[in-house]
Amino acid sequence: MPVDEKKLTEREKELALEFQASKEKLRESSRQVAxxxxxxxxxxxQLCSMxxxxxxxxxxxxxxMWWNKVNTQPGKGSPKDWERKGGGYQVLFGGKVRDPVRxxxxxxxxxxxxWKFxxxxxxxxxxxxxxxxxxxxxxxxxDWAMNWDEDQGGGKYPNAFYFYLxxxxxxxxxxxCIDACPRNAIYKREEDGAVVIDQERCKGYRFCLEACPYKVIYFNFVQQTSMKCIFCYPRLEEEVATACARQCTGRVRFLGFMDDEKGPIHKLVKVWKVALPLHLEYGTEPNVFYVPPLSPPRLDEDGKIDTSKxxxxxxxLRYLFGPEVEKAMDTMQSEMNKVRxxxxxxLMDILIAREWNGMFKPFTKDPALLERLPEKQTKA
Ligand code: SF4
Ligand code: SF4
Known part of the structure; x- marks a missing residue:
């Protein structure tokens, strides 16, 4: 139930602020990888998933578990109907308080x-x-699985459509997830801002699964702890890009530190503003951003190209990527026209990504050449 901030007493407001401050330490990091x-x-x-x-x-x-998954949009996604399962924050008092939503x-x-076969x-x-x-x-x-509704998409012939997310x-x-954990087992790594779950502290209460509005946390029923994507931090420590980024067939993924002003992340998010977070309204301020998909041409009743919409x-697209999506798409279109x-x-030079290693700076080392390969996840 959303909180009506006007009905909160001064004491309740104080408690909300105190709670937020108590979690601040767990959110601190000197840099943020994105x-x-x-x-x-x-x-x-799905090479990234594999x-x-x-x-x-x-x-x-x-x-x-699929810590990386590629869903077809529109679709129910994974877990099924995740966008309707709630969580995230209600932002109160002009942004001073983020009240976790269960x-x-x-x-x-x-x-x-x-599955077994x-x-x-x-x-x-x-x-x-x-x-x-x-x-x-x-x-x-x-009767359900990751990608059960793959490639079904939406719209009607001849204007059916889908794209991958x-x-x-x-x-x-x-x-x-950090706010929801009563054991303070979830925290941001100081060196790169990756959010990880301390497997020794986690007692399997699963409040984090309820709180994460993106529903990306899984429960390990054998070990009785919660688990999720760790941003391949053991690879980042060795200056190797995440497995999903390095294996991506389409050169879709850029990886780097948000504060690297010369890097593609900063340019796409902050300078060109064409990379947007998914469901900004959840209030968690994601550090994964998406360049929204441009549309194929629409056809009218006679099968002719209709450029009116x-x-x-x-x-x-606004539902997924927020109110800035139109501006982002206009920018891309006009830069594309300029090149044509x-x-x-x-912008087009960055997005085309002719040099793959320019996409991952500073994580450009070849894992095959490392003396010590990153070990399997143990602690987080
Ligand atoms: S997306 Fe990741 S960091 Fe954000 S709330 Fe969910 S589990 Fe936590
Ligand atoms: S193109 Fe890249 S991001 Fe898309 S499914 Fe393939 S590997 Fe994953």
Missing amino acids: MVMDLNKCIGC ACKTLWTQVEGREY GELPTRKDFGDM NFEEVFSSKAGDKHLQARNPDGTEP PRICNHCTYAA PRIPMAY SGGKSE
Whole structure:
């Protein structure tokens, strides 16, 4: 239930401020690592998801987790209907207080369980009449999974549309998960601002799963602790880019420190203002940003190109990326036109990303050349 700030007593206001101050230490960091994903280049290949899975979640208890996932938009996403499950903050007193909102706890089924397949039955069938079947761990037939509604999208023929939305933890400046944890087990790393969960402190209460409005935290039912994307911090420490960024087929992902004024993150977010956070209204100030997708042409009833409005409804893009999305798309369009008519554009040069290692500075080391490879996650 949203709080009516006018009805709060002075004491309640004081308590809210005290609570916020008590969490301040856990949010402190000297620098903030951030990511920009250009949705115009994502082809939904899921190589990023596989890179992340191979590195972090192929061990017992984590099998059903996808710390990186690529959802089709519009769609229900992962976990199912995550955008309707609540959490985040209600911003009060002109931004002085962020009151955590208790959201719904996503179930293991909402995420889509780790399927088992009847390989043995198929391979040993002499008649060859058995086909491969997926089953939930309890033997039931699956009716949801990560990417169950992949490529379905929205709109109607001939103006159907979809695009891909890769999602990781947003390593938010105001991380609702930090506020929600009664054990103070969640904190920002001082050196890079990655939000991590101390696996030794976590007691598995799962308040963080309710509080995170992006629903990117999973519960490890074997270890009885909460887990999520760690921004590949053991790789960052070795100046190696995150696995999802390095493996990305489409050169979609830029990675770097927010305060590096010469880097692509600062330029795309702060200078050109074409990279926007997802669902800004949740109040957590994400550090993952998206360059919104430009539309393919819309067709009229006679099948002719209709330039009066974009195929992807602007209202839908506004719903995802906020009120600045129109301005961001106008900027991209006008810079594109400039290049088409023979001009130069810093913005287009950054987005095209001809040199892959310019996308990740300072995380440009080749992991294959490291003496010590990053170890599997243990503590956070
Ligand atoms: S996206 Fe969710 S889990 Fe990640 S930092 Fe923000 S609130 Fe916490
Ligand atoms: S690897 Fe890159 S192009 Fe492929 S799905 Fe992930 S973000 Fe998109």
